[in-house]
Amino acid sequence: MNAHHQTPPARQQRGKTRDLILKTARTLFNERGEANVTLAHIAEHLGISEGNVWYYFHSKRDMILTLFVELEARVERNLTGDLTKIDQMQQFEDILAQSFHDMWDYRFLYRDHVNWSMDQPALNERLAVLTQRGHCAVESLLERMVQLHLLHMKEGDRSQLATNVWIVTRYWLDHCQERAAHHQITQAEMSEGIAQVYALVQPYLLA
Amino acid sequence: MNAHHQTPPARQQRGKTRDLILKTARTLFNERGEANVTLAHIAEHLGISEGNVWYYFHSKRDMILTLFVELEARVERNLTGDLTKIDQMQQFEDILAQSFHDMWDYRFLYRDHVNWSMDQPALNERLAVLTQRGHCAVESLLERMVQLHLLHMKEGDRSQLATNVWIVTRYWLDHCQERAAHHQITQAEMSEGIAQVYALVQPYLLA
Numbered sequence: 176m177n178a179h180h181q182t183p184p185a186r187q188q189r190g191k192t193r194d195l196i197l198k199t200a201r202t203l204f205n206e207r208g209e210a211n212v213t214l215a216h217i218a219e220h221l222g223i224s225e226g227n228v229w230y231y232f233h234s235k236r237d238m239i240l241t242l243f244v245e246l247e248a249r250v251e252r253n254l255t256g257d258l259t260k261i262d263q264m265q266q267f268e269d270i271l272a273q274s275f276h277d278m279w280d281y282r283f284l285y286r287d288h289v290n291w292s293m294d295q296p297a298l299n300e301r302l303a304v305l306t307q308r309g310h311c312a313v314e315s316l317l318e319r320m321v322q323l324h325l326l327h328m329k330e331g332d333r334s335q336l337a338t339n340v341w342i343v344t345r346y347w348l349d350h351c352q353e354r355a356a357h358h359q360i361t362q363a364e365m366s367e368g369i370a371q372v373y374a375l376v377q378p379y380l381l382a
Numbered sequence: 383m384n385a386h387h388q389t390p391p392a393r394q395q396r397g398k399t400r401d402l403i404l405k406t407a408r409t410l411f412n413e414r415g416e417a418n419v420t421l422a423h424i425a426e427h428l429g430i431s432e433g434n435v436w437y438y439f440h441s442k443r444d445m446i447l448t449l450f451v452e453l454e455a456r457v458e459r460n461l462t463g464d465l466t467k468i469d470q471m472q473q474f475e476d477i478l479a480q481s482f483h484d485m486w487d488y489r490f491l492y493r494d495h496v497n498w499s500m501d502q503p504a505l506n507e508r509l510a511v512l513t514q515r516g517h518c519a520v521e522s523l524l525e526r527m528v529q530l531h532l533l534h535m536k537e538g539d540r541s542q543l544a545t546n547v548w549i550v551t552r553y554w555l556d557h558c559q560e561r562a563a564h565h566q567i568t569q570a571e572m573s574e575g576i577a578q579v580y581a582l583v584q585p586y587l588l589a
Binding site: 207208210211285286287288289290293302303306307310332335336338339341342343345346347349350353354355370371374375377378379 | 415417418493496497500514517542545546548550552553554560561578581582585
């Protein structure tokens with residue numbers, strides 16, 4: 176079927192189909208690796224024609240860009256806000272748990288960036304910005320915990336701890352996937368990841 | 383040129399060409415991502431015919447397997463040995479530094495495994511074994527440091543610390559590449575990675 180000859184669907188249906196295509200693309204990229212998935216695979220998975228996919232996204236490049244913008248928005252939503260309003264341990268935990276979930280949902284963007292960024296270096300720069308964003312947020316959160324007398328540490332130690340917290344947070348899911356050569360992370364593994372991050376902070380906690 | 387009609391080169395030259403092809407493949411896989419490199423790219427980079435490459439390796443699959451076996455041998459060389467003979471901090475540092483270098487030299491195997499393992503799941507299992515090997519080695523080394531009264535910690539803390547040491551060691555290079563969207567790791571970044579691992583152990587050190 177030639178994509179140019181498709182009848183444009185009604186607007187509401189269009190939005191629904193577009194969302195479904197994006198969600199399927201994200202799932203397949205996550206599960207099979209971005210390099211192993213084509214527009215045809217996505218169409219086949221949805222039981223629609225490749226032309227229908229093409230109506231919404233002309234290339235994987237377009238899809239990846241759209242998914243990247245979604246991830247950026249999610250990260251912003253989680254990390255924006257007045258840090259000085261945070262005053263309980265539970266709030267730190269919530270932000271950490273949300274970070275794990277966001278990274279899991281868009282993990283191919285992190286994991287496969289060497290592949291997809293080859294023909295869109297500008298997006299790779301934005302990934303680096305997002306990485307810095309996460310890293311800085313960890314540093315600010317630790318600083319706030321020190322202010323609240325939840326943590327006690329030297330200024331220099333804080334920067335190194337922030338880097339280690341970021342690395343364990345960022346790569347926990349990769350580690351889980353690699354250690355067992357399996358594909359679905361369990362809720363128990365998510366909790367285990369959060370416990371690993373706590374273990375980093377633990378020696379500096381004021382009981 | 384048809385590969386089947388190549389005149390077989392002399393044995394010594396064969397070994398040399400084979401090594402050169404492997405080294406070039408490893409470099410290109412590392413720098414461009416395995417999915418973006420073909421046998422033709424490797425031939426072009428070496429200024430030889432694709433048929434000549436084909437004489438040594440019929441597919442990328444063959445190359446990846448050979449490179450994987452090289453990595454396994456390197457890891458074994460670094461981690462095998464009688465741990466009870468280790469009695470100085472310097473020896474722990476040497477093993478750590480060597481681990482960083484080995485992972486750097488074969489980083490595409492770790493980083494791109496979602497791609498290359500699609501058609502060789504058995505090799506993905508072996509990567510999981512190698513990961514477990516590294517993780518266990520960290521745990522044994524920490525145990526030895528406790529025996530030598532270099533470290534002081536509870537049994538349960540040791541296991542969590544071992545996991546965090548492994549994650550920071552394993553993903554340090556990925557983190558460096560991601561935070562700056564650049565491609566060559568400097569010696570300073572290697573040293574910074576080692577310092578980050580020390581920072582993990584530091585709260586448990588007995589001065």
